[in-house]
Amino acid sequence: MSQVVFKNKWLPYLLILPQIAVTIVFFFWPAFTSLRLAVYRTSPFGDRTVFVGLQNFQRLFQSVYYQKSLLTTLIFSACVTIFGVLISLGVALLLNQSIRGLAVFRTAILWPYGIALPIAGIIWMFMLHPSFGIVPYLLKDVINYDFDWILKGDAAMLLVIVTAIWTNLGYNVAFYLAGLQSIPRSLVEASLVDGATSLKAIRHITLPLLSPTTFFLLVMNLIYSLFDTFGLIDAVTKGGPGGATEILIYKAYRDGILSLNLGSSAAQSVVLMVIATLLTVFQFKFIERKVSY
Amino acid sequence: MNNSKSLIILLVLVIALVGSTVAQAKTQIDFWFSLSGQLGETVEQLVKSFNESQDEFEVVAFFRGAYAESMTAAIAAYRAGNAPHILQVYEVGTQTMLLSGAVYPVYQLMEDQNINIDWNDYIPAVLAYYSHEGNLYSLPFNSSSPVFFYNKDIFAAAGLDPEKPPTTWQEVEEYSRKIIESGAARYGFTTGWPSWVLIENMHTWHGLPFASKGNGFEGLDAELLINGEFGVKHVSALAKWQEEGIFHYGGRGDSANWIFLNEECAMMPHSSGLIGSMKQSGLNWAAAPLPHWGDPYPKVNTIIGGATLWVLNGHESEEYKGVAEFLKFVAQPEQQAWWHKQTGYVPISLPAAEMLTAEGHFEAQPFQKVAINELNNAPPTRDTMGIRLGNFVEIRNVVEEELENIFAGKKSVKAGLDDAVKRSNELLREFAEIYQ
Numbered sequence: 001m002s003q004v005v006f007k008n009k010w011l012p013y014l015l016i017l018p019q020i021a022v023t024i025v026f027f028f029w030p031a032f033t034s035l036r037l038a039v040y041r042t043s044p045f046g047d048r049t050v051f052v053g054l055q056n057f058q059r060l061f062q063s064v065y066y067q068k069s070l071l072t073t074l075i076f077s078a079c080v081t082i083f084g085v086l087i088s089l090g091v092a093l094l095l096n097q098s099i100r101g102l103a104v105f106r107t108a109i110l111w112p113y114g115i116a117l118p119i120a121g122i123i124w125m126f127m128l129h130p131s132f133g134i135v136p137y138l139l140k141d142v143i144n145y146d147f148d149w150i151l152k153g154d155a156a157m158l159l160v161i162v163t164a165i166w167t168n169l170g171y172n173v174a175f176y177l178a179g180l181q182s183i184p185r186s187l188v189e190a191s192l193v194d195g196a197t198s199l200k201a202i203r204h205i206t207l208p209l210l211s212p213t214t215f216f217l218l219v220m221n222l223i224y225s226l227f228d229t230f231g232l233i234d235a236v237t238k239g240g241p242g243g244a245t246e247i248l249i250y251k252a253y254r255d256g257i258l259s260l261n262l263g264s265s266a267a268q269s270v271v272l273m274v275i276a277t278l279l280t281v282f283q284f285k286f287i288e289r290k291v292s293y
Numbered sequence: 294m295n296n297s298k299s300l301i302i303l304l305v306l307v308i309a310l311v312g313s314t315v316a317q318a319k320t321q322i323d324f325w326f327s328l329s330g331q332l333g334e335t336v337e338q339l340v341k342s343f344n345e346s347q348d349e350f351e352v353v354a355f356f357r358g359a360y361a362e363s364m365t366a367a368i369a370a371y372r373a374g375n376a377p378h379i380l381q382v383y384e385v386g387t388q389t390m391l392l393s394g395a396v397y398p399v400y401q402l403m404e405d406q407n408i409n410i411d412w413n414d415y416i417p418a419v420l421a422y423y424s425h426e427g428n429l430y431s432l433p434f435n436s437s438s439p440v441f442f443y444n445k446d447i448f449a450a451a452g453l454d455p456e457k458p459p460t461t462w463q464e465v466e467e468y469s470r471k472i473i474e475s476g477a478a479r480y481g482f483t484t485g486w487p488s489w490v491l492i493e494n495m496h497t498w499h500g501l502p503f504a505s506k507g508n509g510f511e512g513l514d515a516e517l518l519i520n521g522e523f524g525v526k527h528v529s530a531l532a533k534w535q536e537e538g539i540f541h542y543g544g545r546g547d548s549a550n551w552i553f554l555n556e557e558c559a560m561m562p563h564s565s566g567l568i569g570s571m572k573q574s575g576l577n578w579a580a581a582p583l584p585h586w587g588d589p590y591p592k593v594n595t596i597i598g599g600a601t602l603w604v605l606n607g608h609e610s611e612e613y614k615g616v617a618e619f620l621k622f623v624a625q626p627e628q629q630a631w632w633h634k635q636t637g638y639v640p641i642s643l644p645a646a647e648m649l650t651a652e653g654h655f656e657a658q659p660f661q662k663v664a665i666n667e668l669n670n671a672p673p674t675r676d677t678m679g680i681r682l683g684n685f686v687e688i689r690n691v692v693e694e695e696l697e698n699i700f701a702g703k704k705s706v707k708a709g710l711d712d713a714v715k716r717s718n719e720l721l722r723e724f725a726e727i728y729q
Contacts, residue, residue: 041727045395151544152701241544254690257365258686259684259690
């Protein structure tokens, strides 16, 4: 293939300029502002600023409530990522068979992905609301269990995890289905002819061949659970009860936007930025190595 | 589309634009508010009647989300140089606004515009909350106080007298037991705004301070005092009742309303600002004064919640004239009386209260008098005038978070309240550091 060369030296730079400009305005500029704000204590209206160096970070890491939020995030993200990917894999395997009405099932599974996360949260909240939801009502009547996520932290956590997994299911299944369909049927059929059970075929042929997809989905789900789930938490639990669902991104919002503690919030944003950067670097490194087949 | 058609459309657009600029010759005043639902509609009606009352100014009311969001949006707008003229700020934001250097104090505005308002005509407890060194900084707009709503039908079904609401917490417990045992409702009571109703107001109602330094009015070095003997006693009772179903925690802000509206519980202390919605609820309800623990505590007064109108710096003098006219309009007895009737917020002007009394309004709707009576129950002391703390928004969150931990059985009452105090004191110190 012959390489196309621009005659004008500046034209290529001009062509990528819009993209660069957007990145600077919407990424580098805010990121820089966060970094700067993180070393100051600022009054809400910005009329008083005191340089405090790394004190905001120091206070952050010494705060038991930030540590608690870190732990909450760890539990939430681990559950959303691991169960989300596992369930999607199961669903994708089921949807990869030739069954009657396949198109209907596939559409139904992909559907929730089209719903904005806060809306999904509200739908689940309606079903699970202790006062007017159908599910707690049945749970109370049938097994006498009080599913009161307004007061019980564990129940609230369960609610947001389930909603987050449900909403992202379509995305995960779509990738898994694509992955499954790129596996040559002949491989699976050959193993079945050789006497492998279908479970063994899945275990030794399908899963290893799907590992790049799995790896990609693990990273994407981790990023999703860390950052995109903000709207869900805000719409449903607002980090409560008793801080039980206060993940890092929600805490940064609460401290910055609700409580106007801009210095601490900026420091938290910087921490989140570092996490996001690490995840991205990690993903690129591994994707380049193509994982293992 | 052919050319002549698009030309016509363009012409129409140009004419429409020119037309609208002519109509906009009035000076525009931006007003950001945070009330939604039935209350939001009432705000819009109020603004509409101001706009129709004169033709010099046009107040444009924008709903900017809940209080916290609209305050943050206004701060961002202020820092960018295009703040609204008038901003509705909740009472917990008062300290932040006072120290912001971004406000045009209302008393100053009225003086500069030669508008005379006799502030002696307004309820002192309300004015004091928003005054600094004797001068009014923001105009009280929607001022409420918690009242004790109860469901008359459930009372009757439980064999209780629907005209005799409980007056003490001991009675609340006793009535709740009857209600639950008779099967009239699943729970005894829930609450709106947990920290405001059950902690802040319960302290002043019993003549006790919520924080030191006169609840923060006398200095930025105040500390919370809610883990004292009374706080522990009161919250212990609530925690015990939560276990028994006598009390049922329903979340922060308005989120417990469902429990009352679904008739799952019989009683709910909540803001008097809920009266407007209650009237539309279809329930057979009434409102009574808040219960009290009795001896040895005196019964003093409740404090207000709600919001005030702040005027922000950085606009033209001509525009401030309109702002002053609008605030004067809002403060008029006629508007105060109308606003009160629509919403259940307290009429802060004494002539308005007299007008309403003369009309027989309070006789016809006795529940509208409850909050006013509570606020004026006894002369406010240094500890019961109001609360003014920095970082108060977050302090309220912290108190509610710890209450949730207590009610869920995750922390003991004493440990939970101690943590609430410790965390709040840190927040207070952080706030003070900036303003040293």
